[in-house]
Amino acid sequence: MADDGMLLNFSIPDTGILARPSLKGGNWRDRAAAKKAAQNWHTKASARLTGDVVPKAAKKIVENATNVNRTELGPRTRRISKSPEVAESGERPVKRARVSGDFRPNHSEKTDASSFRPQINPGATKKPEERQPAQKGGKQVVSSLFTYNPSSTTKPQAPERRQDDAPIEPSNAPLSDELDTFTSLGISTILASHLLNKMELKAPTAIQKAAITQLVKDDSDAFIQAETGSGKTLAYLLPIVQRLMEISANMKKRKDDDAVQRNSGLFAIIMAPTRELSKQIALVLEKLLGCAHWLVATTVIGGEKKKSEKARLRKGINILVATPGRLADHLEHTEALDVSNVRWLVLDEGDRLMELGFEQEIQKIVGALNLRMRAKRDDRAKIPGLPEKRTTVLCSATMKMDVERLGQISLKDAVHIRADPSDKQKGEGEESDDQTFYAPAQLKQSYAVIAPKLRLVSLIAYLKRAFARKGSVMKAIVFVSCADSVDFHFDILTSELEEKKSDVTKDDAEKEDDDEKKPNKKPKIIPQADPTKLSVTHAESPVLSPKSHAVTAYRLHGSLQQSLRTSTLAHFTKNKDPSVLIATDVASRGLDLPNVDLVVEFDPAFAREDHLHRIGRTARAGREGRACIFLMPGCEEGYVDILKSDRKDNEAGINLTRQDADDVLTRGLVTSGIATKNAYMDIAQDLQLNVERWALASPARLEAARRAFQSHVRAYATHVADERNYFDIKSVHLGHLAKAFALRERPSGMKTPGLRTGAGRGDRTPAKIRGAKADASSASKNGPLSAKKAVDLDIPDAKDTEEAAKMRKAVRAREKFMRHAGMADEFNLG
Ligand SMILES: Nc1ncnc2c1ncn2[C@@H]1O[C@H](COP(=O)(O)OP(=O)(O)OP(=O)(O)O)[C@@H](O)[C@H]1O
Numbered sequence: 001m002a003d004d005g006m007l008l009n010f011s012i013p014d015t016g017i018l019a020r021p022s023l024k025g026g027n028w029r030d031r032a033a034a035k036k037a038a039q040n041w042h043t044k045a046s047a048r049l050t051g052d053v054v055p056k057a058a059k060k061i062v063e064n065a066t067n068v069n070r071t072e073l074g075p076r077t078r079r080i081s082k083s084p085e086v087a088e089s090g091e092r093p094v095k096r097a098r099v100s101g102d103f104r105p106n107h108s109e110k111t112d113a114s115s116f117r118p119q120i121n122p123g124a125t126k127k128p129e130e131r132q133p134a135q136k137g138g139k140q141v142v143s144s145l146f147t148y149n150p151s152s153t154t155k156p157q158a159p160e161r162r163q164d165d166a167p168i169e170p171s172n173a174p175l176s177d178e179l180d181t182f183t184s185l186g187i188s189t190i191l192a193s194h195l196l197n198k199m200e201l202k203a204p205t206a207i208q209k210a211a212i213t214q215l216v217k218d219d220s221d222a223f224i225q226a227e228t229g230s231g232k233t234l235a236y237l238l239p240i241v242q243r244l245m246e247i248s249a250n251m252k253k254r255k256d257d258d259a260v261q262r263n264s265g266l267f268a269i270i271m272a273p274t275r276e277l278s279k280q281i282a283l284v285l286e287k288l289l290g291c292a293h294w295l296v297a298t299t300v301i302g303g304e305k306k307k308s309e310k311a312r313l314r315k316g317i318n319i320l321v322a323t324p325g326r327l328a329d330h331l332e333h334t335e336a337l338d339v340s341n342v343r344w345l346v347l348d349e350g351d352r353l354m355e356l357g358f359e360q361e362i363q364k365i366v367g368a369l370n371l372r373m374r375a376k377r378d379d380r381a382k383i384p385g386l387p388e389k390r391t392t393v394l395c396s397a398t399m400k401m402d403v404e405r406l407g408q409i410s411l412k413d414a415v416h417i418r419a420d421p422s423d424k425q426k427g428e429g430e431e432s433d434d435q436t437f438y439a440p441a442q443l444k445q446s447y448a449v450i451a452p453k454l455r456l457v458s459l460i461a462y463l464k465r466a467f468a469r470k471g472s473v474m475k476a477i478v479f480v481s482c483a484d485s486v487d488f489h490f491d492i493l494t495s496e497l498e499e500k501k502s503d504v505t506k507d508d509a510e511k512e513d514d515d516e517k518k519p520n521k522k523p524k525i526i527p528q529a530d531p532t533k534l535s536v537t538h539a540e541s542p543v544l545s546p547k548s549h550a551v552t553a554y555r556l557h558g559s560l561q562q563s564l565r566t567s568t569l570a571h572f573t574k575n576k577d578p579s580v581l582i583a584t585d586v587a588s589r590g591l592d593l594p595n596v597d598l599v600v601e602f603d604p605a606f607a608r609e610d611h612l613h614r615i616g617r618t619a620r621a622g623r624e625g626r627a628c629i630f631l632m633p634g635c636e637e638g639y640v641d642i643l644k645s646d647r648k649d650n651e652a653g654i655n656l657t658r659q660d661a662d663d664v665l666t667r668g669l670v671t672s673g674i675a676t677k678n679a680y681m682d683i684a685q686d687l688q689l690n691v692e693r694w695a696l697a698s699p700a701r702l703e704a705a706r707r708a709f710q711s712h713v714r715a716y717a718t719h720v721a722d723e724r725n726y727f728d729i730k731s732v733h734l735g736h737l738a739k740a741f742a743l744r745e746r747p748s749g750m751k752t753p754g755l756r757t758g759a760g761r762g763d764r765t766p767a768k769i770r771g772a773k774a775d776a777s778s779a780s781k782n783g784p785l786s787a788k789k790a791v792d793l794d795i796p797d798a799k800d801t802e803e804a805a806k807m808r809k810a811v812r813a814r815e816k817f818m819r820h821a822g823m824a825d826e827f828n829l830g
Contacts, residue, residue, distance in 0.1 A: 143739065145688050146681055149451035150733070152633045152660070154640065171441035171648070172230035172419075173622020174203040185209060186216040187242055194291035205231040205621065206419035208238070214417055215239035219387045221414040223407060224395045227438055228616025230419060232348070233284050233592075236393050240268045240344050241285075244318065245292050247385040254384060262296040263316035264383065265341035269369075270321045271362070273352040275301045275562060276569060277590040281348065282321040295319065302326045303562030313337050324353065324361040331368050340372040341383065345392045347410060349590050351609070354402035359409070366392075366410050397437045398609065437612055439627075439646040443619035446628045447643060448659040452733055455630065455740035456691060457684045458661055459489070459602055461668025462628065463544050463551075466598055467578050468671070470549045475572070475596045476580045479614050481603035481715035483557035483584055488708035488741065489602075490555035490582050491701065494539040497690045537568040541580070549578060556583040569593070588614040596620075601629040603712070604727065607720040608642055615646075628659075632732070639726040688739070695742035702743075706750050709741040 182192040195201040207226035216239045248260040272278045282299045289295050297319040300309045314336040330337050392410045396403045450458045466473040541553040554572045572581050596618045605611035618625030665680035695705045719727040734747040
C-alpha cells in the first residue's frame with residue numbers, strides 16, 4: 001500500500017466507527033501509558049476531524065503488534081506504514097474519521113475544498129460513513145467518485161505541447177518511389193499483377209524490398225527485423241511462393257511432369273506462436289496462392305481436430321503453417337508427414353516463440369528436418385530446381401538474448417535484414433540498435449492520468465467520445481490485464497445499465513441512495529445474461545451506442561474455446577460498423593485486424609515490448625492510428641518516460657499528449673447543454689451508481705466483479721522487474737481500485753467463490769469456463785491449471801499419454817521461466 005501513513009483495509013468492528021486498538025506487548029509502563037492515551041484519543045475522536053497526533057506510546061505498541069508485511073488481500077488485513085514525510089519527521093500523520101468510505105484519504109487534498117463535493121454523494125452529506133450490510137454479511141461503502149482521489153505528481157503547470165499538425169512521414173508504409181515495384185525485386189509479373197489486382201498491393205514496403213531481394217536470389221538463412229505493421233508476412237511468403245512457382249515452371253519446361261502438385265512434397269513450413277497468428281498467415285498465403293492454385297497450403301494447430309489434420313497431410317501439402325506444439329506432435333505420430341523436401345523454414349514472432357518456452361519443440365523440429373533431409377538426399381534429383389540446402393528465416397521485432405538463442409538453434413551464417421538502411425550501416429564500435437523496437441512514426445499516442453476510482457467511468461466516457469460520431473472511430477481495441485477483467489468489462493458494456501437522467505436533483509439522488517441503504521430493501525433485479533456464460537462473445541453496447549448508430553462490443557481471451565476465438569476475430573474483422581474489442585494480450589501479437597483506428601491500453605502492458613505490440617495493432621502499413629494508455633496518478637506516471645522512448649527519432653513528446661480525468665469525463669459524458677466546469681461530475685457519479693447497482697442486482701455479476709478485481713490485482717503484481725518501479729502494487733489503493741470494478745465492499749473482506757488461490761491471473765475453473773470434455777478430463781488428471789495450459793499452449797490432450805506428459809513438462813518449464821523472468825504471458829491471463 002501507499003506509504004502515506006494511513007491505515008488501509010482496516011477491519012473495523014461493528015461496534016463503532018473507530019475501534020480501540022488492542023494494546024498488547026511491550027512492558028507494563030508502555031501499556032498503561034498507551035491505554036490512557038488511547039482512551040483520551042478515542043473519546044475525542046469525533047472532534048478530531050482536523051487532526052491529532054497519535055500518542056507515542058500507543059504508536060509504539062500498535063507498531064509492535066502489527067506485522068507490516070501482511071498481505072492486503074487477507075481477510076483481516078491491517079497495515080501501518082510510514083510515508084516518506086512521516087519517516088523523515090518521525091511523527092505519525094493526523095488520523096481522520098473516514099469520510100464516505102474512503103479507506104485512505106489523500107493528504108495532498110485535505111485542504112482542497114473544491115475537490116470535496118458532498119452534494120454529489122448523498123451519503124457524504126449526512127454521515128462520515130455510509131455502510132450497509134452486504135449480501136453475504138460484509139460491509140458496503142457507497143463513496144463519492146470525486147473525493148480523496150490522489151493528485152497527479154506530474155501535472156504540467158503550463159499546457160503540454162500539443163501534437164504537431166505537420167503530418168509525420170509513416171515509417172511502415174509502402175514505398176512511393178516509382179522504381180520500387182515488386183517486379184524490380186525479382187517477383188514474376190504473374191505474381192506482381194496478382195498482388196496488384198487481387199490484393200491491391202502496388203508497391204513493397206521497405207522490409208519487403210530488403211527481404212525479397214535477398215531471399216529470391218540467395219539460399220542463406222536470414223533474420224528479419226522490422227516494426228509492427230510493416231508487412232513482414234509477405235516479406236517471407238512472397239519469396240517462397242515465387243521460388244516454388246519458378247520450380248514448377250522449370251518442371252513444366254523439362255516436361256518431367258505437369259507442374260508441382262500437392263503430392264510433389266512439402267517444401268515450406270511456417271511456424272507461429274499462436275493459433276490466431278497461424279490462421280492469419282494461412283489466410284494471406286491462401287490469397288497469394290490464388291495465382292498458383294496448384295500449390296496447396298494448410299494449417300496444423302492446437303485446438304483443432306488432429307484426425308482431420310492427418311487426413312489433409314495424407315492428401316499432400318506443399319506449404320504448412322503450424323504452431324510448434326502441434327507440429328512436433330505430428331512429426332512424431334503422423335507418418336504421412338514427410339519433411340524430407342522442406343527447403344524453407346520460417347519462425348515468425350521468434351521472440352514470442354522463445355518467451356512461451358517453445359525452445360525444446362523447435363529444437364526437436366529442426367533436428368527432425370535435418371535428419372530426414374539428409375536421409376533423402378539421394379532422391380533430390382526428383383524435383384529439379386529444388387535448392388540443396390534449407391533456408392531458415394527468423395522474424396522478430398527485437399534481437400533479444402532469447403532470439404539470439406533461437407538463432408543459434410536454427411540459423412547458420414544468417415543475413416540480418418532490416419528495413420532501415422541506416423541501421424545496417426552502423427560501423428564497428430557504434431552502438432547497435434538491435435535491441436530497440438519502436439512504434440510506427442505516424443501513430444498518435446496519448447496518456448490519460450486517471451485516479452483509480454474514476455477508471456471505469458473514464459473508460460466508458462473515453463469510448464463514448466470515440467464512437468460519438470460515426471466514422472471517426474470505426475474499430476477500437478481495449479487491452480485489459482486478464483480474462484476475468486475482459487468478461488467483466490464486456491458484460492458492463494453490453495448490459496442495459498439503468499441510465500439515470502443527468503439532471504437528477506440532489507434530493508432525488510439522496511432519496512434513492514437512502515432507499516438502497518435500508519437493510520431490508522432488496523436491490524432491483526434487472527434480468528441480464530449470466531456473465532459466466534462465455535458463449536456470447538459479441539453484442540450491441542447500449543452504453544456506448546449514440547442515438548445515431550450502434551456500437552458492437554466483442555470479447556477475446558485465451559479461456560474461450562478455440563472455435564469461439566476464431567469466430568469472434570472473424571466477426572470483428574468483417575464488421576463494417578463501429579465496434580470495440582475487449583481483449584487480453586492474446587490479441588496483441590501479430591494480429592492484423594483491418595481498420596483499427598484506436599488502441600486503448602486500459603491496463604498497461606506487462607512489458608514495454610508487449611505495449612509496442614499492442615499499440616502496433618493500429619497505424620499499420622502507413623495508415624493513421626491512435627493509442628491511449630490509462631495511467632494512475634503517482635508512480636505509474638513515470639511510465640511516460642517509456643512512452644517517450646517509443647519513437648525512433650526520440651523527440652520526446654512530439655506525438656504524445658496528455659489528458660486528465662476531467663477532460664475525458666467532460667468530453668465523453670457532457671453531450672448536451674453547456675459544458676460548465678464540473679458538469680461531468682453528476683453524470684459520472686450517476687453512471688458509477690448505475691454500474692454498482694447493476695453489479696449488486698445479481699449474485700453472479702457481483703461474483704464476476706470480485707473475481708475480475710482480484711485477478712486484476714494479481715496480474716498487476718506481475719509486471720516485468722524493470723518496470724515495477726512504475727507498477728508497484730504496494731502503491732495502489734485497493735479500496736479505490738475496487739470501485740472501478742463496481743464494488744462497494746472492502747477488498748479485505750472479499751471472498752470469491754470459484755477463484756483459485758495462488759493459481760495466477762484470471763484463472764477460473766476451466767471445465768466451467770469451457771465445458772470442453774478434453775479440458776475436464778485433463779483437469780481431473782492434472783489439476784485445473786494444466787487443463788487450461790493444455791488448451792492455450794497447444795499441447796496435446798491429456799489422453800495423448802506420453803506426448804502429453806512431455807508437453808506438460810515443457811509447460812512447467814515455461815511457467816518456471818516466466819516466473820523467473822518476472823513475465824506475464826497471455827496464456828496465464830487469458
Ligand atoms: N506492400 C504493401 N502495401 C500495402 N499494404 C501492405 C503491403 N504489405 C503488407 N501490407 C498490409 O500491411 C498490414 C500488415 O502486414 P503484416 O501483418 O504482415 O505486418 P507485420 O510486420 O507482420 O506486423 P506485426 O509485427 O504486427 O505482426 C496487412 O494488412 C497487409 O495487408
